[in-house]
Amino acid sequence: MKTIRYAFWAxxxxxxxxxxxxxxxxxxxxxxxxxxxxxxGLAPDIQLPLFVVIFIAVGAGLMIGFLWEWVREYRIRSDARGKAREVEALKREVAQLRGAAGTGKDGDDVLALLEKTG
Structure with a gap:
């Protein structure tokens, strides 16, 4: 795989x-x-080789595209952060409920009866 990557960049x-x-x-x-x-009375001009102009234009276009995409995906990233917070809260709640069920207090009465008979 590295060989293909090096060949591509070459x-x-x-x-x-x-x-x-x-x-x-x-x-x-x-x-x-x-x-x-x-x-x-202004003449703001600069002389550059054409390939420098081409490379700068391509680089500026890429940067504008990356920025545009980053701004467009803001809502998606925000939703993902909200879902991650919700998952963490649910994990804490499940761990808390498992701890309460294991101690015997506030546990399920049916499970307690089954444990006594079993």
Missing amino acids: IVGLCLILIGLANRDVVTLRAMPEAVGDLL
């Missing part, structure tokens, strides 16, 4: 290297259109 790494080599050209990223930038 293929992913090779693909990333090939993407990087194929997209080495420098591109200019602008935060706003040229006309608006000239109008405001």
Whole structure:
């Protein structure tokens, strides 16, 4: 199984290297259109290799997706915590009832009669 995992990550790494080599050209990223930038007197732009832009975009997309899914599953996690608290309370109650039945007080009268005759 480790061999398959290593082979998978080797293929992913090779693909990333090939993407990087194929997209080495420098591109200019602008935060706003040229006309608006000239109008405001601002020109926020940066020059990066295209593969860096691609990797940053994919990473940002993954982070946004993970955050979106985490927020969406809040109700499910909240319900699970509530159920876990309920299970723990029931376990404590069962343990308490078993302890009371074992001491003989407040136990089941039918079981007490069967124990006496048996």
